[in-house]
Amino acid sequence: MKALIVGAYEGSSSSDSPKLxxxxxxxxxxxxKDILKSIETLGPVKKGKSRLFHGISNQYLVxxxxxxxxxxxxxNHVEHIDxxxxxxxxAVAEGLKSIRGLDSEAINEVVVDDCGDAQSAAEGIFLSDWKFDELKDEKSRRKPLSFSLLNPNGENAAAWERGRLLARGxxxxxxxxxxxxxxxTPTIFxxxxxxxxEGTPIKVNVRDKAWIESMKMGSFLSVxxxxxxxxKFVELHYNNAPDTKPLVFVxxxxTFDSGGISIKPSAEMDKMRADMTGAAIVAGxxxxxxxxKAKVNVIGLTPLSENLVNGEATKPGDVHRAMNGKTIQIDNTDAEGRLVLADALTYADSFNPQAVVDIATLTGAMKITFGEACSGVWSTNDKLWNLIHKTSIDSGDRVWRxxxxxxxxxxISDCHLADLNNMGKSRMGGSNIAAAFLQEFISCPNWMHIDIAGVMWNGADKGYLSAGMTARPLRTIVPFFESIFQNEQ
Known part of the structure; x- marks a missing residue:
C-alpha cells in the first residue's frame, strides 16, 4: 500500500494568524477539502511538523x-540560507518520520509532493530515510521503502532525480x-x-606504500x-570537460586517529573512525x-592512513622532510591531518590545476568556533569563495570565510629545528594556524581549504539527517564544482 506526503504553506510570513x-x-x-475541514476543526499544523490522516483516500492508506x-x-541574508x-x-523529512512512526507492514511506498521544489523534496526524503544500521541484526534494521514523485513531469522529475543523486552521494x-x-582500513577504503x-567513467588509481616512498612523501609517511x-593513496579522475584544466580535490x-604518541583522551575517541570524512566526501x-554527467574535470586525491602508536611511531620533536623539500618539526603527533595533506597538496600541483580544494576534519577548534552551524573556509581567491558561499545558501549546508x-x-615558521613546526606557538587561532601550515605546500594561486571538524557528527537525529557522521557539506561542494566550470565557459 501507498502513503502520501503533501505540503501546505502558511500563506504570508507577515500574517498574524497564517492560514494553511x-x-x-x-x-x-x-x-x-477533507484535509482543510480537519484543519479548521483541529487547528493548524505547526511549521516543520506533520499531521496524519487515515481513511480519507482509497489510494493512500495514510x-x-x-x-x-x-x-x-x-x-534570509542574516542566516545565509534559502x-x-x-x-x-x-518538512518532508518530518512527514516521512510520521509515516515510519506507524511501523506499518502494509506501507511499502511513499508518494511525495514536490512542494514546489522537487530537488529539495528529494534531498529531504532520501537523506532522512537513511541511517547506519547495516551491522545490526536484520530484524533491527529500518524497513526499506520505495519513493516516488506525485504528479511527475519532465521538469520536476529531473529535479527530483538530481536531488536523489545528491542525497545518494x-x-x-x-x-x-x-x-x-x-x-x-586504508586498504578497505x-x-x-x-x-x-565500477561501470562509471571515473578512473581510479590505488597507490601503495612503495609509490608513496618513491614520491618522497615523508610528511605523509611520518603519520x-x-x-x-x-x-594508501587513492586517485580518482573524472573528466567530462576535456578542454579545461583540472580542479584537484584533496x-x-x-581511517582512525588515536593521536599517536600525543594520544587523545579516551572519551569519544571512537568517533575518530570518521577522521577520514574528507576522503569520503572526495569519493562521494x-x-x-x-x-x-556534470561537465567538469576533477581529480580526487585521498592520502589514507591510521594514526596509531607502535615502536616506530613518530615522537614529538621528530623532524621529517615533505615532498616539496621542506622539513617539519612534529611537536604534536595529534596534528597529523595537516601532515598527510601537505604532501597531497604538493602532489596536486603536478597536475597544473586551475584550482585546488582540500577538505578535512582538521581542527577541534572548529567546534569551538561554530559548533555544528557551518564549515570553515579559507580561500586565496575571492571568486571561489563567492561561488561556494552561493551554493551553500541553496544547499542549506553553510560555510563561513x-x-x-x-x-x-x-x-608555524618560527621553528627551532626545521623549516616549519606542525603546531603554532599559541593555542589561540588553531584552525587558522592549521590553514597557514597547509598554505606552505601550495603553489596554485587558486586554493581553498575547508575544515569540517565541527559538522562531522550528529549526536541525535536532526532535521533530515539521522544520528551519526554527516558528510557535510557534500551537497554544497557538488554544485560549487559545477559552477566553477560553468563560469569557465
Missing part, C-alpha cells in the same frame, strides 16, 4: 500533511565515515572506492609509520558528479 494553503499538487487531490512554512519565504528550500527538506560518504575503523566506481596497516583520509562528490593572515604563518 495546500500546494498546487495538494489542491488537485480529490480529498483536499496521508501526512506537512507545514512548509511561509509561502513567500526565500533567502529558507524555502530548507523548510521543504525539513552524501549517503555514500556517510556510510564510509561511520563504518568502524576495523572495517574501514580503497577497495570500496574501486567497487563504487603512517605508527600503524601496521599499510597506507581529502584527509585518517566525484561519484555524484559522474552520475549527474576565515582569515589567511601572515600573522598565523609566523606561528
Amino acid at each position: 494553503v495546500l500546494t498546487k499538487n495538494g489542491q488537485q487531490l480529490d480529498f483536499s 496521508v501526512s500533511l506537512v507545514n512548509l512554512g511561509p509561502g513567500d519565504a526565500g533567502i 529558507e524555502k528550500k530548507e523548510n521543504t527538506r525539513v 552524501q549517503i555514500i560518504a556517510r556510510r564510509l565515515a561511520d563504518m568502524p575503523a576495523n572495517l574501514m 580503497a577497495e570500496e572506492v574501486v567497487k563504487a566506481t 603512517a609509520q605508527g600503524s601496521s596497516q599499510p597506507p 581529502g584527509k583520509g585518517i 562528490t566525484i561519484i555524484t558528479l559522474a552520475a549527474l 576565515m582569515p589567511l593572515f601572515k600573522h598565523y604563518t609566523k606561528e
Whole structure:
C-alpha cells in the first residue's frame, strides 16, 4: 500500500494568524477539502511538523500533511540560507518520520509532493530515510521503502532525480565515515572506492606504500609509520570537460586517529573512525558528479592512513622532510591531518590545476568556533569563495570565510629545528594556524581549504539527517564544482 506526503504553506510570513494553503499538487487531490475541514476543526499544523490522516483516500492508506512554512519565504541574508528550500527538506523529512512512526507492514511506498521544489523534496526524503544500521541484526534494521514523485513531469522529475543523486552521494560518504575503523582500513577504503566506481567513467588509481616512498612523501609517511596497516593513496579522475584544466580535490583520509604518541583522551575517541570524512566526501562528490554527467574535470586525491602508536611511531620533536623539500618539526603527533595533506597538496600541483580544494576534519577548534552551524573556509581567491558561499545558501549546508593572515604563518615558521613546526606557538587561532601550515605546500594561486571538524557528527537525529557522521557539506561542494566550470565557459 501507498502513503502520501503533501505540503501546505502558511500563506504570508507577515500574517498574524497564517492560514494553511495546500500546494498546487495538494489542491488537485480529490480529498483536499477533507484535509482543510480537519484543519479548521483541529487547528493548524505547526511549521516543520506533520499531521496524519487515515481513511480519507482509497489510494493512500495514510496521508501526512506537512507545514512548509511561509509561502513567500526565500533567502534570509542574516542566516545565509534559502529558507524555502530548507523548510521543504525539513518538512518532508518530518512527514516521512510520521509515516515510519506507524511501523506499518502494509506501507511499502511513499508518494511525495514536490512542494514546489522537487530537488529539495528529494534531498529531504532520501537523506532522512537513511541511517547506519547495516551491522545490526536484520530484524533491527529500518524497513526499506520505495519513493516516488506525485504528479511527475519532465521538469520536476529531473529535479527530483538530481536531488536523489545528491542525497545518494552524501549517503555514500556517510556510510564510509561511520563504518568502524576495523572495517574501514586504508586498504578497505580503497577497495570500496574501486567497487563504487565500477561501470562509471571515473578512473581510479590505488597507490601503495612503495609509490608513496618513491614520491618522497615523508610528511605523509611520518603519520603512517605508527600503524601496521599499510597506507594508501587513492586517485580518482573524472573528466567530462576535456578542454579545461583540472580542479584537484584533496581529502584527509585518517581511517582512525588515536593521536599517536600525543594520544587523545579516551572519551569519544571512537568517533575518530570518521577522521577520514574528507576522503569520503572526495569519493562521494566525484561519484555524484559522474552520475549527474556534470561537465567538469576533477581529480580526487585521498592520502589514507591510521594514526596509531607502535615502536616506530613518530615522537614529538621528530623532524621529517615533505615532498616539496621542506622539513617539519612534529611537536604534536595529534596534528597529523595537516601532515598527510601537505604532501597531497604538493602532489596536486603536478597536475597544473586551475584550482585546488582540500577538505578535512582538521581542527577541534572548529567546534569551538561554530559548533555544528557551518564549515570553515579559507580561500586565496575571492571568486571561489563567492561561488561556494552561493551554493551553500541553496544547499542549506553553510560555510563561513576565515582569515589567511601572515600573522598565523609566523606561528608555524618560527621553528627551532626545521623549516616549519606542525603546531603554532599559541593555542589561540588553531584552525587558522592549521590553514597557514597547509598554505606552505601550495603553489596554485587558486586554493581553498575547508575544515569540517565541527559538522562531522550528529549526536541525535536532526532535521533530515539521522544520528551519526554527516558528510557535510557534500551537497554544497557538488554544485560549487559545477559552477566553477560553468563560469569557465
